[in-house]
Amino acid sequence: MTEAALSVRNLSKRFGELAVTNDVSFELERGARHALIGPNGAGKSTLVHQLSGVLKPDAGSVVLQGIDVTSMSARDRVALGLGRTFQISNLFFKLTVFENIFMALSERAGISGKPWLIASRQKALIEEGEEIAATFGLDGCMAQTVSEVSYGEQRLLEIAIAMALRPKVLLLDEPAAGLPKSEISSVLNGLALLPAETAILLIEHDMHIVREFATTVALLVDGRLELSGTPREVLESELVRSVYLGARHSSGSRAHA
Numbered sequence: 001m002t003e004a005a006l007s008v009r010n011l012s013k014r015f016g017e018l019a020v021t022n023d024v025s026f027e028l029e030r031g032a033r034h035a036l037i038g039p040n041g042a043g044k045s046t047l048v049h050q051l052s053g054v055l056k057p058d059a060g061s062v063v064l065q066g067i068d069v070t071s072m073s074a075r076d077r078v079a080l081g082l083g084r085t086f087q088i089s090n091l092f093f094k095l096t097v098f099e100n101i102f103m104a105l106s107e108r109a110g111i112s113g114k115p116w117l118i119a120s121r122q123k124a125l126i127e128e129g130e131e132i133a134a135t136f137g138l139d140g141c142m143a144q145t146v147s148e149v150s151y152g153e154q155r156l157l158e159i160a161i162a163m164a165l166r167p168k169v170l171l172l173d174e175p176a177a178g179l180p181k182s183e184i185s186s187v188l189n190g191l192a193l194l195p196a197e198t199a200i201l202l203i204e205h206d207m208h209i210v211r212e213f214a215t216t217v218a219l220l221v222d223g224r225l226e227l228s229g230t231p232r233e234v235l236e237s238e239l240v241r242s243v244y245l246g247a248r249h250s251s252g253s254r255a256h257a
């Protein structure tokens, strides 16, 4: 049996009385394209925080390519191949698009903050950075600061940076959040460019993106994984309908058809 890229076993987390992650178990195979959906407050971001190492679970384990990373820092997990993008932008707005990509490449190469090493690797990293920018259609704005480019380009840059880190497993937290409908296709195109062998877990409210991107969809409700299957099986299930309809009536959930 081949080893899962990411294996989550019986993960649990409480905030006081509230069970935000309730005995969650799942696996991502190499090259997986999974989406995690669930109404507002279901616990999706809290789960991602535990996978990436921002939050410590109360119980259970996170295993990355056979290595138990449950007690490791977020930084050590990145070094082992766990990448993530953030729902709230994590870019350096005063630096250029290219400099943001270059910083990620330097980090991956282990030369960030070591100018004596950068000199010897600079040419190769610049070429790689230019290639990544071109792949994501960002070559026209490489010299602009992040604050000068469009919001859609900023979101693409986040995906480009995630790719620059060459993760084995990538957690994408709402990569199209806040984008107008007209710009969603460019994010979908960007997602399609991610390496086939990378296992990806996408947290997403936009059901169009989920349908286009994922081969497996899991539904999280009140911290519990309730349902998992193909996009069709899950998105057309009675449970998803009732959960989102109920949530929409009670708290204005953000699911978009």
Ligand SMILES: Nc1ncnc2c1ncn2[C@@H]1O[C@H](COP(=O)(O)OP(=O)(O)OP(=O)(O)O)[C@@H](O)[C@H]1O
Pocket: 015, 018, 020, 038, 039, 040, 041, 042, 043, 044, 045, 046, 047
């Ligand atoms: N640091 C915290 N302390 C206490 N409660 C928290 C904390 N962070 C989140 N929560 C609560 O945990 C629950 C799950 O929140 P979480 O943000 O993980 O949900 P979500 O599914 O990502 O929601 P959304 O789709 O709105 O981003 C919510 O009830 C939230 O209020």
